[in-house]
Amino acid sequence: MAAVVLGTAVSPIPQGVQWAVLLVGLLATGVPHGGADHLAARPWLRPRLGSAWLQAFLVAYITLAAMVLAGWLAAPITALVAFLALSVWHFGKGDAGPGTHPASALLHGITPLIGPILGYPEATGTLFAALTGVSAAEAEGFLESNRMVLGGGFAVVLALGLPRLQKSDWIEVALLLTSGFLLPPLLSFALYFCLWHAPRHVLHEIRTESTQHAGQAIRSFARAAAPATLGALFAGILGWPLWQPEWGQTGAATRAVFIGLAALTVP
8 A cells, every 4th residue: 555655656556557556456355255244144044934034135125226226316505514414423343343442433433434524525426416416516615615514524523533552553643644645536435345345354254154264254254245246337338338328437436336335225
């Protein structure tokens, strides 16, 4: 990460490269880390539903995902705000660990998002515009005009959460905040989500679910996550050309990736 940060400080990274890094990372770890959600649901559902547990899980999962998609199309600004709030909760819960003080969990969750918003309001505004339908100038203007408010709010979270962090977590927060300020939003999100958050969750699932040799456990997890991962890939490939006439290539890709992630995150 440090090498990428230093390289970016010297010369900008083309957007095509950013998208390539993000998409490869999502397929390698980002989507699979949610593609095995049924493993977490199995101990609770199978004793209650028997052999029908997986079918019930899939029906509920797909229904919730469809509701998120419909809600995003009906009220995109509300959906984006809700998705950002859910992401803060999800990242904080996943990265802070059990027993962490709520202020520290909030700091863990908000840091990956606040850096790009404060450091790259123009690029972040362009992404938000593609997700909500407002103009890029309007989205960027909103972030710029509220920069001090957002920065002040984060300073409060930092002041409350930092003293309660384990000292080993200080470096993590500092690196995430620095990469968010220095790297373009797509790349900073890819590095955080695909190289830090998702692998941590995958390793936890592997340790929880399997007593096999490490190599066998990883292969078992990959097989379990493959159907949902391929399904998400198919949905993204389907959504991108449908949105392209109205939103262009970049806008359609933004919607396919991030609305798709929202549809998978909620269930």
